[in-house]
Amino acid sequence: MKFTAMKAELLSAVNVAIRAVPAHTTMPILYCILMEASGRGLTFTTNDMEMGIETHVNASIEEEGIVAVEAKIFSDIVRKLPDEMITVEADENLAVNIRCGKTKFAIGGQSGDDFSYLPNVERETEIELSQFSLKNVIQETIFSIAGNENNKIMTGELFDVRENVLRVVALDGHRIAMRRVPLEGENEPVRVIVPGKTLSEIGKILTGEIDDRVRIFFTRNHMVFEMEKTRIVTRLIEGEYFNVDQMISSDYETKVTVNRTSFLSCIDRATLFVKEGDKKPIIIDIEDGYLRLSIESPLGSMDEELDVEKEGRDLTIGFNPRFMIDALRVIDDENVTLYLVNPKAPCFIRDEAGSYTYLILPVNFSR
Amino acid sequence: MKFTAMKAELLSAVNVAIRAVPAHTTMPILYCILMEASGRGLTFTTNDMEMGIETHVNASIEEEGIVAVEAKIFSDIVRKLPDEMITVEADENLAVNIRCGKTKFAIGGQSGDDFSYLPNVERETEIELSQFSLKNVIQETIFSIAGNENNKIMTGELFDVRENVLRVVALDGHRIAMRRVPLEGENEPVRVIVPGKTLSEIGKILTGEIDDRVRIFFTRNHMVFEMEKTRIVTRLIEGEYFNVDQMISSDYETKVTVNRTSFLSCIDRATLFVKEGDKKPIIIDIEDGYLRLSIESPLGSMDEELDVEKEGRDLTIGFNPRFMIDALRVIDDENVTLYLVNPKAPCFIRDEAGSYTYLILPVNFSR
Numbered sequence: 001m002k003f004t005a006m007k008a009e010l011l012s013a014v015n016v017a018i019r020a021v022p023a024h025t026t027m028p029i030l031y032c033i034l035m036e037a038s039g040r041g042l043t044f045t046t047n048d049m050e051m052g053i054e055t056h057v058n059a060s061i062e063e064e065g066i067v068a069v070e071a072k073i074f075s076d077i078v079r080k081l082p083d084e085m086i087t088v089e090a091d092e093n094l095a096v097n098i099r100c101g102k103t104k105f106a107i108g109g110q111s112g113d114d115f116s117y118l119p120n121v122e123r124e125t126e127i128e129l130s131q132f133s134l135k136n137v138i139q140e141t142i143f144s145i146a147g148n149e150n151n152k153i154m155t156g157e158l159f160d161v162r163e164n165v166l167r168v169v170a171l172d173g174h175r176i177a178m179r180r181v182p183l184e185g186e187n188e189p190v191r192v193i194v195p196g197k198t199l200s201e202i203g204k205i206l207t208g209e210i211d212d213r214v215r216i217f218f219t220r221n222h223m224v225f226e227m228e229k230t231r232i233v234t235r236l237i238e239g240e241y242f243n244v245d246q247m248i249s250s251d252y253e254t255k256v257t258v259n260r261t262s263f264l265s266c267i268d269r270a271t272l273f274v275k276e277g278d279k280k281p282i283i284i285d286i287e288d289g290y291l292r293l294s295i296e297s298p299l300g301s302m303d304e305e306l307d308v309e310k311e312g313r314d315l316t317i318g319f320n321p322r323f324m325i326d327a328l329r330v331i332d333d334e335n336v337t338l339y340l341v342n343p344k345a346p347c348f349i350r351d352e353a354g355s356y357t358y359l360i361l362p363v364n365f366s367r
Numbered sequence: 368m369k370f371t372a373m374k375a376e377l378l379s380a381v382n383v384a385i386r387a388v389p390a391h392t393t394m395p396i397l398y399c400i401l402m403e404a405s406g407r408g409l410t411f412t413t414n415d416m417e418m419g420i421e422t423h424v425n426a427s428i429e430e431e432g433i434v435a436v437e438a439k440i441f442s443d444i445v446r447k448l449p450d451e452m453i454t455v456e457a458d459e460n461l462a463v464n465i466r467c468g469k470t471k472f473a474i475g476g477q478s479g480d481d482f483s484y485l486p487n488v489e490r491e492t493e494i495e496l497s498q499f500s501l502k503n504v505i506q507e508t509i510f511s512i513a514g515n516e517n518n519k520i521m522t523g524e525l526f527d528v529r530e531n532v533l534r535v536v537a538l539d540g541h542r543i544a545m546r547r548v549p550l551e552g553e554n555e556p557v558r559v560i561v562p563g564k565t566l567s568e569i570g571k572i573l574t575g576e577i578d579d580r581v582r583i584f585f586t587r588n589h590m591v592f593e594m595e596k597t598r599i600v601t602r603l604i605e606g607e608y609f610n611v612d613q614m615i616s617s618d619y620e621t622k623v624t625v626n627r628t629s630f631l632s633c634i635d636r637a638t639l640f641v642k643e644g645d646k647k648p649i650i651i652d653i654e655d656g657y658l659r660l661s662i663e664s665p666l667g668s669m670d671e672e673l674d675v676e677k678e679g680r681d682l683t684i685g686f687n688p689r690f691m692i693d694a695l696r697v698i699d700d701e702n703v704t705l706y707l708v709n710p711k712a713p714c715f716i717r718d719e720a721g722s723y724t725y726l727i728l729p730v731n732f733s734r
Binding site for chain 2: 073076077081082102103104105106107157265266268269300301302303304306335
């Protein structure tokens with residue numbers, strides 16, 4: 001096998017492919033990028049058995065063939081080479097030579113025989129959206145998935161297509177993040193649970209450009225993300241997702257509108273007194289015209305007043321500041337509106353258009 | 368005590384003062400910044416018993432007094448406050464209030480009674496140079512001090528003033544870094560050993576501006592760095608520094624001139640095959656017109672040729688790539704010249720003007 005490509009091309013393909021290289025695996029071949037040079041061009045494939053990536057590389061092929069190289073070392077070599085033409089060549093013993101100008105690297109390759117190729121997925125149901133929208137919707141929800149595996153379903157996100165709207169939901173038992181993205185054309189209903197880890201890697205691969213499209217195909221057990229040069233196949237999480245509609249209510253007793261960045265920096269300041277893993281809540285007093293945030297700790301105390309527009313009853317309520325910060329950070333609006341019922345009931349942050357809904361459970365506090 | 372200052376002023380003073388706050392100490396008061404508001408203005412003082420910092424803050428003083436506050440928490444608070452006027456007030460119980468707009472922080476202060484004030488150092492011998500020069504000369508040598516305390520003298524740098532030149536030397540038993548900075552005016556000879564840790568903190572405080580000056584005073588046991596707003600006092604390391612002149616020779620058998628950045632990136636690429644703590648040398652073959660660098664490892668091998676200008680004998684020699692990289696990184700010249708004798712003798716990198724000399728001991732290798 002032998003091909004030649006510009007460093008920038010090779011590097012961007014490697015940076016995509018490496019996202020599906022597992023950190024730990026019992027199958028050493030999965031630490032590799034499979035390089036296939038054929039009549040159809042050059043493709044790099046990786047697979048951690050939950051997610052697989054296949055990406056096309058702009059290269060000129062001088063000899064067809066297949067070889068697997070360790071992703072980490074190959075990526076390091078490409079990164080450190082000068083910004084010039086790179087030639088990669090594997091001989092019959094799978095010794096791989098990488099040449100660039102007067103630099104020559106030699107590493108050992110492996111045969112692709114044991115490699116786990118990507119499953120061939122039927123293209124049944126399909127949606128299409130911009131890479132900008134998909135990247136955003138992942139960033140705006142992914143922090144709400146559960147970190148531990150006690151409840152497998154909570155480690156994934158719901159992708160729910162209904163009435164030509166994609167609804168993406170993440171929840172961890174303390175909070176819910178929900179975003180709605182309108183879709184073009186007519187779309188069949190779908191409801192699947194996508195592993196959070198996969199989504200977070202996909203988020204890093206997506207360009208985030210509004211003009212770049214991504215097509216998503218759904219089957220019973222898999223989902224495929226197809227971009228210009230790259231195809232990502234992920235397994236789905238089996239099971240029935242929570243009935244989120246039941247958890248979300250539009251009743252409220254108190255409605256407060258506050259400047260988002262002021263509120264965010266105010267909570268951020270309060271976290272000075274919250275140590276990692278500490279469950280100390282921030283306490284928010286809502287009265288006519290202002291919101292007072294306060295926190296007490298052995299290190300010291302803080303309190304701050306913010307101007308707000310308020311409707312309904314006065315209220316004092318406690319929150320985990322982390323959850324509030326996570327939600328406020330991914331909202332774009334200048335002002336946010338909080339809907340509250342009482343100190344034991346969830347707080348909702350949502351916009352009028354219904355494009356986002358964040359639910360945060362309050363925390364008990366004593367004064 | 369009560370004063371008012373802009374956030375930016377307060378923050379830059381705190382960022383300077385915090386450099387002499389120890390990471391660990393048996394004297395808890397040293398975790399504090401001592402704030403003194405008096406007729407002479409506001410000063411912040413810190414002291415880790417090796418180095419002490421005193422910095423002046425632009426503030427308007429409403430009530431004179433002294434209070435010590437924990438540096439870490441005070442610095443975090445100031446950093447997180449909005450970019451506005453901040454008022455700091457301590458009451459008779461040393462409770463400290465920090466106010467900014469509608470934000471109010473309260474932390475506990477301490478009395479300054481147990482604080483270790485900076486020693487009053489006689490201003491005997493003195494030199495003066497730009498902060499630009501001092502910052503550079505530290506950066507260009509500090510990496511060559513020894514990291515462990517087995518030989519106390521090696522953890523410091525020699526500051527040697529002779530014939531109106533400041534010579535700064537660092538060595539760790541495997542390499543020497545030496546820089547010469549011409550001084551203005553007439554300067555008395557001085558020869559002291561300055562703790563490396565202090566110098567590295569001072570390097571971070573110096574503005575690096577060519578127009579900002581720093582005056583350095585030397586006494587038997589101390590050295591004082593005096594800038595516009597800040598005074599830093601450091602203890603000196605006792606003992607006699609190595610006779611560096613004896614170690615440095617100008618004889619050579621081979622002289623090679625090479626493009627610095629090409630050589631640097633070439634060695635950098637080779638380090639892909641050098642694991643942390645690994646003693647694997649890079650091997651350099653010097654022949655007429657080119658230099659070949661090669662490295663072998665279980666992961667793979669690399670070799671690369673660079674165009675050079677060479678005088679004298681051919682030579683094959685091995686180096687710790689780290690040492691070579693450290694020296695090449697801090698040289699500004701487009702080309703560097705290496706002077707070599709044989710595979711067992713030190714290699715010198717030096718310029719014709721004698722402004723820098725880097726000595727690197729070679730490493731044994733087998734082929």
